Amino acid sequence: MIRAMVCFAWMLPTRLRAIWQLVADPVLSRSYYPEEQRKSKARIMLENLWWLLRWQEVNYEYLYYGMDRRHGVDFGRYLSKYEFKKLRDQANAAANAAATAGDTRHRRLNYRLLLGDKFVFCRFLKGLGFPTPEILALGDKDGLFWLDTRKRLPVGSLLDRRVDVFLKEDLFDGGARDFHLAVEGGRLLVGGRGATVEEVFSLTTGHYILQQRIEQHPEMARLHPRSVNTVRLVTTLAGGQAGPLCAIVRIGSRGSQVDNWSVGGMVVAVGLETGRLGKYALFKPGYGTKVDRHPETGAVFEGFEVPFFREAVRLATELHKFFYGFHSIGWDIAITAAGPVFLEGNDDWGLAAVQGPCGGLRERFLASLSGK
Amino acid sequence: MILAAAKFLRLLPVRLKAIHKLASDPVLSRTYYAQEQRKSKPRILLDNLWWLLRHQEVNHCYFLYGLDRKRVDPGEYLSPKEFQKLQEQTRTTAQVDGQRMDYHCLLQDKFLFCQYVTALGFPTPPVLALGDGDSIWWPGVGARQPLESLLSRELDGFYKELLGEGGRGAMSVSVAGGRLYLNDAERSLADFRARINGHYVIQQRVKQHPRMAELHPQSVNTIRLVTVLRDGQPKPFCAILRMGTEGRAADNWSIGGACVPLDLEKGTPGRHGCFRPGYGTRTDRHPNTGIIFEGFRIPFYREAVAAALEVHNLFYGLHSIGWDIAITENGPTFLEANDQWAIDVLQCVHGGLKQRYLETLPGATRQGVGD
Numbered sequence A: 001m002i003r004a005m006v007c008f009a010w011m012l013p014t015r016l017r018a019i020w021q022l023v024a025d026p027v028l029s030r031s032y033y034p035e036e037q038r039k040s041k042a043r044i045m046l047e048n049l050w051w052l053l054r055w056q057e058v059n060y061e062y063l064y065y066g067m068d069r070r071h072g073v074d075f076g077r078y079l080s081k082y083e084f085k086k087l088r089d090q091a092n093a094a095a096n097a098a099a100t101a102g103d104t105r106h107r108r109l110n111y112r113l114l115l116g117d118k119f120v121f122c123r124f125l126k127g128l129g130f131p132t133p134e135i136l137a138l139g140d141k142d143g144l145f146w147l148d149t150r151k152r153l154p155v156g157s158l159l160d161r162r163v164d165v166f167l168k169e170d171l172f173d174g175g176a177r178d179f180h181l182a183v184e185g186g187r188l189l190v191g192g193r194g195a196t197v198e199e200v201f202s203l204t205t206g207h208y209i210l211q212q213r214i215e216q217h218p219e220m221a222r223l224h225p226r227s228v229n230t231v232r233l234v235t236t237l238a239g240g241q242a243g244p245l246c247a248i249v250r251i252g253s254r255g256s257q258v259d260n261w262s263v264g265g266m267v268v269a270v271g272l273e274t275g276r277l278g279k280y281a282l283f284k285p286g287y288g289t290k291v292d293r294h295p296e297t298g299a300v301f302e303g304f305e306v307p308f309f310r311e312a313v314r315l316a317t318e319l320h321k322f323f324y325g326f327h328s329i330g331w332d333i334a335i336t337a338a339g340p341v342f343l344e345g346n347d348d349w350g351l352a353a354v355q356g357p358c359g360g361l362r363e364r365f366l367a368s369l370s371g372k
Numbered sequence B: 001m002i003l004a005a006a007k008f009l010r011l012l013p014v015r016l017k018a019i020h021k022l023a024s025d026p027v028l029s030r031t032y033y034a035q036e037q038r039k040s041k042p043r044i045l046l047d048n049l050w051w052l053l054r055h056q057e058v059n060h061c062y063f064l065y066g067l068d069r070k071r072v073d074p075g076e077y078l079s080p081k082e083f084q085k086l087q088e089q090t091r092t093t094a095q096v097d098g099q100r101m102d103y104h105c106l107l108q109d110k111f112l113f114c115q116y117v118t119a120l121g122f123p124t125p126p127v128l129a130l131g132d133g134d135s136i137w138w139p140g141v142g143a144r145q146p147l148e149s150l151l152s153r154e155l156d157g158f159y160k161e162l163l164g165e166g167g168r169g170a171m172s173v174s175v176a177g178g179r180l181y182l183n184d185a186e187r188s189l190a191d192f193r194a195r196i197n198g199h200y201v202i203q204q205r206v207k208q209h210p211r212m213a214e215l216h217p218q219s220v221n222t223i224r225l226v227t228v229l230r231d232g233q234p235k236p237f238c239a240i241l242r243m244g245t246e247g248r249a250a251d252n253w254s255i256g257g258a259c260v261p262l263d264l265e266k267g268t269p270g271r272h273g274c275f276r277p278g279y280g281t282r283t284d285r286h287p288n289t290g291i292i293f294e295g296f297r298i299p300f301y302r303e304a305v306a307a308a309l310e311v312h313n314l315f316y317g318l319h320s321i322g323w324d325i326a327i328t329e330n331g332p333t334f335l336e337a338n339d340q341w342a343i344d345v346l347q348c349v350h351g352g353l354k355q356r357y358l359e360t361l362p363g364a365t366r367q368g369v370g371d
Helices: A003-023 A041-055 A083-097 A118-128 A154-161 A197-202 A309-320 A351-358 A362-369 B001-023 B039-053 B080-093 B111-120 B145-150 B189-195 B211-217 B301-312 B345-349 B354-360
Strands: A135-140 A142-147 A151-153 A162-171 A179-184 A188-191 A207-211 A230-238 A241-251 A266-270 A277-283 A328-336 A340-344 B127-131 B135-138 B155-161 B171-176 B180-182 B186-187 B200-204 B223-232 B233-243 B258-262 B320-328 B331-338
Touching: A003 A041, A041 B301, A083 A351, A083 A362, A118 A154, A118 A340, A142 A154, A154 A197, A188 A197, A230 A351, A230 A362, A230 B001, A230 B127, A241 A309, A241 A351, A241 A362, A277 A351, A309 A328, A309 A340, A309 B155, A362 B320, B001 B039, B080 B345, B111 B127, B111 B200, B111 B211, B127 B155, B135 B145, B145 B189, B155 B211, B180 B189, B211 B320, B211 B331, B223 B301, B223 B354, B233 B301, B233 B345, B233 B354, B258 B345, B301 B320, B345 B354
Parallel strands: none
Antiparallel strands: A135 A142, A135 A207, A142 A151, A162 A179, A162 A207, A179 A188, A230 A241, A230 A328, A241 A266, A266 A277, A328 A340, B127 B135, B127 B200, B155 B171, B155 B200, B171 B180, B180 B186, B223 B233, B223 B320, B233 B258, B320 B331
């Protein structure tokens, strides 16, 4: 208790400065809803101070959640990151305990690896027969282990093959370090530009995978053709029953090859029943606010129907039953012409990115804990 | 420190009784090396008291390791507690790419292990079903089905608890014409339900190589091969041959199976095998089939070692793994893998492994282990 108070007091100046920035910085304080009536600056300041006292964290998503609007926003409907983390960890611990059937010898059995390691994740899905992009090789700075020949060869062996892959760091989260890699006629291309093997592998640290590039559904490519625009679907599992909690589509922008919200992509809600996009896509604070059409392609979001969405929900719900050590999972699903393909699963499924377009998730998440 | 001392004192009477039993019980005190010169009874008692003080545990493997022989140095043996501590340390300090990630669920969860190994393209018996007390999932069928759906199938499999160890609860399960057989005896579904303990898998029964079946046809007789990562590269550490006895369906040492050391290079069995204390001592032949161990040739041994080393490359977060490998007519197949690979059994047939094992560990983990 005393430690927590000391920590809070220690962090207070930094946090107060962050709150002040949220209110006064011309970029960070831009409202996502300028067309609506706004609260006064003093009220915004007070509400942020209250959030800080209540949850011991700065609500960096205050404007992103539209909490600066005078009407129609209920703070109680939103989960704070602190509360979410606490509830999620408790729920995952309970799921672990249920999976081990109370066997105390395995009380430390932890399934986080299944989502944390991309190689293990993809292999597990392949073993279960769920669609996931093929992994061609597992590598480190010294060599590549080719899965088709089961041989470990020097990294230069890449040039002997014709590949069109994404290089992804095995354990790194966020996608910022992933890049497109192709070999055509013995020539290595990174993001379409020529490169040497040394240049490419000097960018990697630790293990990485070479994962076959996905050809997305033409309808999804219409949103932003340079990136694979994915569905993030959150499912929950309680009492052996899995079900969808919420879904968004993540869309790349500014010619980026990745669709991640954290590196400038935008997110838009998907109706769980209809598979149709909501009216607005939202950027991460600092990257922009909200748009009703893609700034580069002009694709209008409202009414856009995600192909194979129902199939994606069905598969994710089925799949979650095999990840019995987790209460909630955020699945990254690409949509191809043949149907949904699972790229990743996340136990930390980006509460902020999802709560922005989907609205407060507190009630739904709490209900899912009891399997309702 | 005070807590540890209090715990030691609290457990002392029980442990002293166990040591006394170990030294005087006619079954437990049977030597494994009757032809060699033995230490005197007071010396055995003193040895055991020293072990208790040194490791805070009763050395139940005293006779098994042959420490009752003169000229055998107990310092060459790793105590099970010490081994467990080292494994735990390796587990908690293991890092992949600078991140702490626990890879043990890949070994402990049998369903996960099978799916992972299958997807890597290595042979392992397919999982026919994943179930719990009420429902069962059949691969290829989306939704879970009630347990009764078992009787509508035709299968020949092996039931294992999802997280079971040491063959606990394992049994053969087959269904033919709506009739259920457990360990080859006809039983009702209610009998099966009563035996279910939490989650379980039913794996396809392995048809072992006829030469392996010669050892004991009722059980699948397996190789336990331990591989370790040294400088990031998997290396073989040691191997034993495990076989069932007395018609039991499992070959586990903990339930009476016999173990024989294997030459790592050639895969040839050593002269003597041994049993767990209480089940027997040493023998140079199988007690039921009479097969003599020395000179027995294990088919596909080199392939088994090569496959284990290859697959360990893809279990990169685990320092040491004990692979249970069955040999079929088509080659080796991985039944399961263990992080707790029973050092007591390996030391019993191979002699002390302390020094060799410590050499494989990263420096930081090695520190603090007494010589």
